Amino acid sequence: MSEETDFIQRWNSQVKKGILEFIILLMLSKRNRYGYELIVEIKKYTEYDVAEGTIYPLLNRLKTCGMVDSNWEEMESGMPRKYYKITSVGKKNLSEMKKQWLYLISNIQSIK
């Protein structure tokens, strides 16, 4: 993604704080997904490299907060996957987050 100064790199990392939580809830509101899948898809969507040390604690946090629920699913082959599903509380909070996100975007555009 064009020129990446150290400043921009650090900035990107900070922007992820918060945005990442929003993106994950948004993705889970579309369909259930598992951790590793989220890493791959976030990379595809946003070009953000999300470390495993970021995503797994984050998903645990979301679960502790009651935003998502999880269940193991056995595969015919390979490691079992822990699928995450957004809860009704998660949906309610996501809807508020969406509102504030759109609000923020339009506010930033209005800066003069």
Next chain:
Amino acid sequence: MSEETDFIQRWNSQVKKGILEFIILLMLSKRNRYGYELIVEIKKYTEYDVAEGTIYPLLNRLKTCGMVDSNWEEMESGMPRKYYKITSVGKKNLSEMKKQWLYLISNIQSIK
């Protein structure tokens, strides 16, 4: 701003990390401003309450990174003000941040 659960409040605080830096550089690219003025105007624009313990260290950081420059200005009455001005390096980085910001917005909208 409607219903603010603890979760949303914590989220907002995290979103500010990074976004705040962007907003401040954006504002300073329009015209020079001083710290206290930024607090008041960010509140007006975004409804974000930015603590003084947030803005002053942040401005110092931006200065250390060479993104902004500052100079004291005496007032006819009241405390002197430290005005901040964006540097050419700051402008270059801001332009990259804008690009990535717009990119992020469109990417989030495309999530399915």
Next chain:
DNA sequence: TATTTATACATCGTAATACTATGTACTTTG
């Protein structure tokens, strides 16, 4: 007149969170 509120700067300690490093375990590919 005394007190509170607003303006304007600053620093310190705390809490939250992304990232690096590391580890486990199974499968596929070269």
Next chain:
DNA sequence: CAAAGTACATAGTATTACGATGTATAAATA
């Protein structure tokens, strides 16, 4: 049979917003 990919997890570090606190001046208000 080694390396890379898939899939989970945790511990320690660095960064940063925030609450608390402090200094100083001016205006409002009780």
